[in-house]
Amino acid sequence: MAIADDFSVDSSKNIRYIGAGHGAVGAGYYTVLELHRWLEDLADDASAIGDDLVDITDDTPSDKSTDNIIKLFAPYNIDDTAAEHLYDGSIIQDNGNTIYDGIVNYGNLGIKIDIVQNGSLIANDFWNNTPDGQTYAGLNPDPAAGISHRFMIKVRDGGSDIDGRRLLGLNREFGYTYSEFPINGTARGNNVLALTHSIDLNNQTDKATVSGWSTDIVNQSEGYVSLDINNDGTVEHYYSEWHITNGRTVNDLYEYVKYLTETDSTSTLYGLDGNIFRGITNEFTVSNVTGTFTEPEAISWPGGTGQLLATNGTDKIWLQLLTGSLPSSGDTITGGTSGATADFSSNTDRNISTVVLGASTGTSVIGAYGVGINPTDLTHADKLFDLTNTPHNPPNYVTFTVAGLVAGEDRVLVAPENGGTIDYSQFTLSSATTAGDTSVIVDSTIPSDTPNNGTIRIFDGNVYQRVTYTGYNGNTFTGCSNVPDAVVGANCWISYIDTLATNTTESFTGVYTGSDRSLFIRVRDGGATPIKTFETTGTLGGSGGSVTAIRTSDA
Numbered sequence: 001m002a003i004a005d006d007f008s009v010d011s012s013k014n015i016r017y018i019g020a021g022h023g024a025v026g027a028g029y030y031t032v033l034e035l036h037r038w039l040e041d042l043a044d045d046a047s048a049i050g051d052d053l054v055d056i057t058d059d060t061p062s063d064k065s066t067d068n069i070i071k072l073f074a075p076y077n078i079d080d081t082a083a084e085h086l087y088d089g090s091i092i093q094d095n096g097n098t099i100y101d102g103i104v105n106y107g108n109l110g111i112k113i114d115i116v117q118n119g120s121l122i123a124n125d126f127w128n129n130t131p132d133g134q135t136y137a138g139l140n141p142d143p144a145a146g147i148s149h150r151f152m153i154k155v156r157d158g159g160s161d162i163d164g165r166r167l168l169g170l171n172r173e174f175g176y177t178y179s180e181f182p183i184n185g186t187a188r189g190n191n192v193l194a195l196t197h198s199i200d201l202n203n204q205t206d207k208a209t210v211s212g213w214s215t216d217i218v219n220q221s222e223g224y225v226s227l228d229i230n231n232d233g234t235v236e237h238y239y240s241e242w243h244i245t246n247g248r249t250v251n252d253l254y255e256y257v258k259y260l261t262e263t264d265s266t267s268t269l270y271g272l273d274g275n276i277f278r279g280i281t282n283e284f285t286v287s288n289v290t291g292t293f294t295e296p297e298a299i300s301w302p303g304g305t306g307q308l309l310a311t312n313g314t315d316k317i318w319l320q321l322l323t324g325s326l327p328s329s330g331d332t333i334t335g336g337t338s339g340a341t342a343d344f345s346s347n348t349d350r351n352i353s354t355v356v357l358g359a360s361t362g363t364s365v366i367g368a369y370g371v372g373i374n375p376t377d378l379t380h381a382d383k384l385f386d387l388t389n390t391p392h393n394p395p396n397y398v399t400f401t402v403a404g405l406v407a408g409e410d411r412v413l414v415a416p417e418n419g420g421t422i423d424y425s426q427f428t429l430s431s432a433t434t435a436g437d438t439s440v441i442v443d444s445t446i447p448s449d450t451p452n453n454g455t456i457r458i459f460d461g462n463v464y465q466r467v468t469y470t471g472y473n474g475n476t477f478t479g480c481s482n483v484p485d486a487v488v489g490a491n492c493w494i495s496y497i498d499t500l501a502t503n504t505t506e507s508f509t510g511v512y513t514g515s516d517r518s519l520f521i522r523v524r525d526g527g528a529t530p531i532k533t534f535e536t537t538g539t540l541g542g543s544g545g546s547v548t549a550i551r552t553s554d555a
Helices: 032-043 207-213 250-261
Strands: 007-009 014-017 062-066 069-072 090-093 098-106 114-117 147-157 166-171 179-184 190-193 217-219 225-227 236-238 242-244 282-290 297-301 304-311 316-324 332-335 341-349 358-360 365-369 383-385 396-403 411-418 454-459 464-469 471-473 476-478 491-495 497-500 506-512 517-525 531-540 545-548
Touching: 007 032, 032 062, 032 069, 032 090, 098 166, 179 190, 207 250, 217 250, 242 250, 250 358, 250 365, 396 411, 396 517, 396 531, 411 491, 454 497, 464 476, 464 491, 497 506, 531 545
Parallel strands: 069 090, 098 190, 365 383, 396 545
Antiparallel strands: 007 014, 062 069, 090 098, 098 147, 114 166, 166 179, 217 242, 225 236, 282 316, 282 341, 297 304, 297 332, 304 316, 332 341, 358 365, 396 506, 411 497, 411 517, 454 464, 454 491, 471 476, 517 531
16 A cells, blocks of 8 residues: 555645555555655646545645654644654654654563653554554564564653653563663654663463462561661561462562563552562652651652662662652652652662562573562572672571471471480580570570571489570570479570471571581371381481381281
């Protein structure tokens, strides 16, 4: 088809597309230069014919600054539908009050592109429609030049630039690598995007399967959160705390976050549509905070808006920039829900990851800026960056498991080992204890391979009493219950597992510090199906450890 078949000009000088719609056979697409040439060809006719009401008696319809910049003289104009069928440049009309600028994407043929304008995804992604019979997805590709799309976007309307003519191009197709590319104010002619993708080998689980992981993978905190990722006793701060359960892995977490933020996502993250959520883009230093900001909430200032993702409540705000420009010193930032205010002092741009979570190796993650994950869900191979952009590696958490158990019958004990039996003097008490005490102080630093909570045994002069604890620090067990009366120097040792089996396996987790720990294991069942006492030794090493109880009948 020729442009004359697909466009018309009425008596009011409205230039309209009248051809087949997107995706239909024969849908027409023309360069802005072709539009100009056609209008000028009409304008030199002796008299108008048919639906093209332009001839020599009319004012000049258009002017060419370059092959890619065309001006329509008022009252000549195109509408949004006509603009969807033009490419390779800009159309300026209404004395400059309306502008459509050209977009060219250099990237993979067949890639799907999303455009964020004025803080929202443009719903009508006409540029991804392929006319029937074309080989490539995406409008007006040029395979020889490595171009996947060419189209126009309205960037000025009613005499005002739309968000300063800023655009953000996204590619978030599940199963592929994600990419994004900003245009910080379009210019006349063609504006370049560079969106490309390749198969993501760490994102090959079927999307329908990943969508079912919503109960297994949960962000426990949308906002400022304290975590001790490296287990050094000092917390760091993040803006999330993802938690993985039910046997899911960190790569499952990676895939699930990709699902939440993919192009067709209907999810909401931090109050934003998942398909435009990017994570923290800016860190503001503020002062004179009044009220309490709500995490998350919309925030605004003269000339811009953002979504608050985290705040420490005193001098820091972390956000995703949505529209406009950054505040100036002294500008007031206001919470849209809370009404809280703060005075802007300075900004730090924060690099974002195209996948909100960060990168995956398949077995470990390298987190994006500020992304927090529950420490117990990580391994030493993972790395997270806190809100000061400091990297933290988790300790090497290892697990020792006793298998072959009968729930409800077997009593299981795992203790420190020395000479093939329990090391009863692993510690001694450095302070006497009294019934009702909630802490127990021993004679040396408690090793980091000790479970974060569990049990110890203390000799009260007659037997080794079982004492529970909820934490430890230095040489002190804290949060203790059932502490007996015991003297200074009394033996004390960690019972790493000390329970009536509730499953076919029982285990404990500690931090491996580079030295193996020798363990003594005992399993007894004197119940309905008694077994001979099972005793053995084992080792908690860099990869954990395990033993399986041998069940020799004692009936």
